[in-house]
Amino acid sequence: MQRQVALIKQSLFDQGYLDEQFMELEELQDDANPNFVEEVSALYFKDSARLINNIDQALERGSFDFNRLDSYMHQFKGSSTSIGASKVKAECTTFREYCRAGNAEGCLRTFQQLKKEHSMLRKKLEQYFQLARQAGPKETARRPK
């Protein structure tokens, strides 16, 4: 099971879902907070679900307030950067570029991709954390090779 956890984590990095920042967070786990990364991830997905909902509503209204959309996406990018959500962060950057260009079509297309990446990351991290809890605390502290 520990090997399975290690493989899942390795794949998250190899496939670009996570970057070095995730490892920085795992380094902060200790006896006082053995599930720190999982807790921060839960906060991130709660916060990002709210932002996705805000952006969805803004886009459904049809009137593209690019400043507001850019502001939402700035927040989204910030928290994605903080947990090492690399692919999601990249889509946030692309979306913001389309906002600055006033490209509504680009925004819509990118937002669909962003939601896919976000959903995939959520599923993969849920699987990872579930297995990591079953395997024991040591496995989460090891860096992938």
Next chain:
Amino acid sequence: MTRNQIAEELPNLAESKLTALVVDDSFVNQTIHQKLLNRLGIENDVVTNGKEAVDVYCSGRNYDLILMDMDMPIMNGIQATKRLREMGIESKIAGVTTRANEGEKKEFMEAGLNDFQEKPLTISKLLSILHKLNFYVQT
């Protein structure tokens, strides 16, 4: 970085009883920044925007260090930093933001920062802030 390595980096940090205020509207960043400060033995509080930071100081509280985000509702980091300096607050203020272009950084620094770090904050970056601001106790 282990506690021993951190202790070697900054002698007597654990005994210094430094205090810090985290000013950030993101719960994710608040949690991470508080954890980083806790790891270094720095007592800390958190507020969610610049106005709350100003209010905390108006209430008589004081901190050695403020970790100030730039983009926040109600009162952003630039406005809050300027306001705190106008009030005569001499706490060290480190701007911590994802905005990294030179113009934005310059504007934030000119508001009255002592240091600036690009997010995401890490132990290394926090140690860099503490080093630069001479936060360690000489014995």
